[in-house]
Amino acid sequence: MKALKIAGLLSLLIVGGCGRIASPGDLLHAPNLANEEQALYRSVQPFLPAGYQLTTPDQSDQGSAIRLADLDGDGEEEMIVSYKKPDTDYEVNIMILTKRGGAWQKADQITGSGMNLDYLGIKSLTEPSSSELLLGYDSGSTGLPRELFIYSFSGGKAEEIFHESYDQIAVGDLIGNGLEQIAVVPPAVDAEDTHSQIRLIGEKSGKLSLLAERRTDGSVLNMQIEKAATNTDGLFAQVMSTTRSGYAILLAWKNNDLVNVLSLPQQSYDERMSRQDLKLGAPDGNPDLSLTENKWWIDYPAKNRDVDGDGILETALPTPMPSVESPSGTPQLWSDSYYRWDGNRTMTFIEDRFWQWGYDLRIPGRWLGKYRIELPTGSENAASEVRFVYPTEREDGSTVTLPLLTLRQMSSEAWNALKPVLESRQSEYVVLGSGGSIIPGNTSQVTVALLPDGNGDLTGDAARDYEALRLTIAEVHELAGISTEDEEEASSDVEKH
Known part of the structure; x- marks a missing residue:
């Protein structure tokens, strides 16, 4: 393969x-x-x-x-x-x-x-x-x-x-007047002061002047001016503080003022687990961005990007992944949920992406609301395996958790032992790549995606529902964004190791 x-x-x-x-x-x-x-x-x-x-x-x-x-x-x-x-x-x-x-x-x-x-x-x-x-x-x-x-x-x-x-700079037509404006984050005056500013500089009466200023309660990261909606550019950034992990902002020019459109009420924020569209509150025009609780709270600075290739930048919202109940101490995994602003009061859900071991996997839309994450505990794979599973019931009423996709990172020696076993029972798998070790003592690691065998003895509707969720090799290829050249390169890398 x-x-x-x-x-x-x-x-x-x-x-x-x-x-x-x-x-x-x-x-x-x-x-x-x-x-x-x-x-x-x-x-x-x-x-x-x-x-x-x-x-x-x-x-x-x-x-x-x-x-x-x-x-x-x-x-x-x-x-x-x-x-x-x-x-x-x-x-x-x-x-x-x-x-x-x-x-x-x-x-x-x-x-x-x-x-x-x-x-x-x-x-x-x-x-x-x-x-x-x-x-x-x-x-x-x-x-x-x-x-x-x-x-x-x-x-x-x-x-x-x-x-x-x-400290940071971004340039673009934020106002929409055919000219471009400059957003700068001035350097911190005091190394112990976590506050910062975003200053918007542009044309006023034929000269460059300060058009607007917004204060923050943390360090500004990843600032960029990009297309934020069909006919609107916006200033995207993230503010990371010490009191909470941080929040994302999307500043747009509305009614001759710079406002943060990512004013997310607590109720909408709590609904993010559903991966549905989110309703925004009124745009926040307060010069001090720290003075409202209606924030696009983030636990880490996930990168905003155009995930669907339509020319509009999506905003990332780190979201806990749904998990099978696990013993306390099991780490919580997160996905980056991407939303596109509609130019008004709605953030439209686009897709979920899962980042692990340097790999970026788009989670299929048909899985949302149905899959769970399971991490092995008390085994040699506990630190190097992630399982996407589907909880369901058999006709006899018993509950079963069936695999959808298993991501595993192992030593090249372990892979050389596992590979003939998989091929002997005609199991499908995808080698994602090989490289340095994440486990001390191992010098070479191979990352694979394992597709499930059989249907878990399901029958009737349960079997049809499970079959509809399962992936093909071609779909893993698409979800990972892989080209033919990538296949050949990865094959060569694995053989070398």
């Missing part, structure tokens, strides 16, 4: 990387210009000082070292180039080139203080016909904030028009 490897992975926290020297594939990102990469690279080379190399930003709306954009609104694109000296940790350079008479010429240069370029964006902030250049510098030193500088470009010169320190 071919091995199948799950491709999807969840990142629980978004962590910025370090600036790096650009590879050839990072040099340029601009529409319809793939064939001109080398020509533009050659155009840049005469302007690079000796010993300097192109470098890519950690965060970028287009992620490249050479960019083309019309900064001044004259209809002609400028070339924006980021570069630094590899052995110099305290400055990053941005060069702006303009084309005159068919040849590129250096117009201006910006030198920023920092170990690397954390953020580079080219956005229309004050005028739709032109764009501003956003540069965020990271000092690389603990305790020192990142610094955001915004420049306008006119007459061949770059002029600084805004500066602010930040």
Whole structure:
């Protein structure tokens, strides 16, 4: 049987990387210009000082070292180039080139203080016909904030028009006026103070100004501006505090104000176990997000993402998984339930995802409300096995718990012993992958999904209901998001180990 490897992975926290020297594939990102990469690279080379190399930003709306954009609104694109000296940790350079008479010429240069370029964006902030250049510098030193500088470009010169320190940044058209706004989380002033702020900066009377500010009672994580409903962008973030695990927020611009639409009454929050649509309360416009109990409470910062590929970001709600009664001390497992905002007062349930051992499995919709989780206790598999089971009754009235899918992680030696047993009785299984050990003393682990044999001696309606819940190999493939290439790679990995 071919091995199948799950491709999807969840990142629980978004962590910025370090600036790096650009590879050839990072040099340029601009529409319809793939064939001109080398020509533009050659155009840049005469302007690079000796010993300097192109470098890519950690965060970028287009992620490249050479960019083309019309900064001044004259209809002609400028070339924006980021570069630094590899052995110099305290400055990053941005060069702006303009084309005159068919040849590129250096117009201006910006030198920023920092170990690397954390953020580079080219956005229309004050005028739709032109764009501003956003540069965020990271000092690389603990305790020192990142610094955001915004420049306008006119007459061949770059002029600084805004500066602010930040811990996080997100940019997008939150207001819906055709311009983009900047959300920043300023760095903490006091390391012992867990409070923070979200500041929204945008155009006001032709200049960049503070449009709104929201205070929080914890650290802001995973901030991003994305499409939140059919015709609305929103600011997604999570606030993690010490008094409770935390809460998710979705800020939208309503009636000239920034409001948190994830105002979830306690009754709706308690109904999350049903995995049904949730009714929201009135949008919360309080400048202090901590002053209401109607929160989208979360026990850990699950990542918001577009799980159904419709271009709209879903909000994650960690939810306890339904479990078979177990002895006290058995760990509670959680799934990430994803909801899409309807733009009004409803969060529509989309799907459940279960993350375990680095693998991300979508739970079938037809299982919801019917399956349970069972963890083995007092056995060698207690720390490395998760069972999805179906409790039902036989015709004689006896209760039985039947397997739907078993996820097991074991040593390669144990797998080599189990595999021929499964194949001798023609049991179906899927090899999810192999890698490092989660159990001390074992160097190689194989993760498999085991499908059940038989129907548990059920008859009549009970047998039909159970059969309707069972998965095929193809469905495991789909639920895991696996391609043919993943199958071949996982097969090769298992054979190597």
